[in-house]
Amino acid sequence: MRESLGLPTGPRLRRWEPSDAPAVLEAFAEPVMGRQADAPVTTLAEAGAWIRRRQEQWYRAVAYGFAVTDGAGTALGGVAVGGLDLRHGTGWISYWTTSAARGRGVATHGCRALADWCLADLGLFRLELGHRLDNPASCKVALAAGFTAEGVQRQKLAYDGVRYDVETHARLATDPRPGEAASRGSRGARGAT
Template sequence: MTDPTAPVVPVGSMSAGVQPVLGLASGFELRPWERDDAEVLVESCLDPEVQHWNRPGYLSLDEAREKISRWRRRWEAEEAAIWAISRPDGGTPVGLIGLADIDLRSGGAEILYWLLPAGRGHGAMTDATVRISRWALDELGLHRLRITHSVGNPASCRVATKAGFPLEGTMRSALLHSDGWHDEHLHARVRGDR
């Protein structure tokens, strides 16, 4: 069966180029994760906030390096785009933001993010979320981005709302955390939203 609907974003739109470095007004930048960042990834799994809300599990240094390599392969396969949030010129990452579940044909993806204590309180995550959404919608050409988070995580809700992702609803008992099932908020932004 042939699908008569053309893809929203043509195949090859991501993999034809390198993952960009994106500057942020907050003084941070978004850059691809590098093999040398593996120790930060290991440390992030030890942060109670990152562990609770993002459920990364615990990683060895080799597992962290493999995860970073997998992110690069997922860019090339046009399945995900994961950036480190760092100070410019190769600074140590203080957080992560990215697009997961990229579907170029349907024009959608989900934004995911976390910050370490060194990155919190500077407006970096809201800034990064705005920048990633502009890249994904205006430059790559996706149509819809979503953010989901536990209703028990008001910081994530503030980031989504400030970044222009209105709350669309609550998904009941949608995600299992270490302390049980959580309802999740669903926020979304569509190309053309202000």
């Protein structure tokens, strides 16, 4: 199983390393991010524990988490697949970025690369993800990474006493890779003229 994914230029995926603790701490210091962590991440030690949990999940083959890095190897965000059901070939995708990396395509690249890896290397058939309806940036990432919106789960999440609707998306192994459908359509149109 490959441990580093990416193109020769641009963001890359690699397994989490202890040296990523400062980036993890910075990301989860934001209130909206902190409430999504599986345990508090308010110190470097807690950020290190978060990374060790990702490494343990990888070792046990229950989830695979990657740091999305720049060319120098600095963590700009993270992507993961969990909720694996090998019998049905399904997994649940999640992604996040540091505040400094937002709006730069880091999450889209990471999500797309992870989905490609899951479908090719893990042999999964269906990948799912969800985002709160009040998070249009996450919806843009999902769509750009080739995930089709499938519906809304009403009041699925609760944060600080407020319930949120969640839009679910999925990408199938049989779906065209992002960008392929548009290029196929334009080739067809040119060929018909």
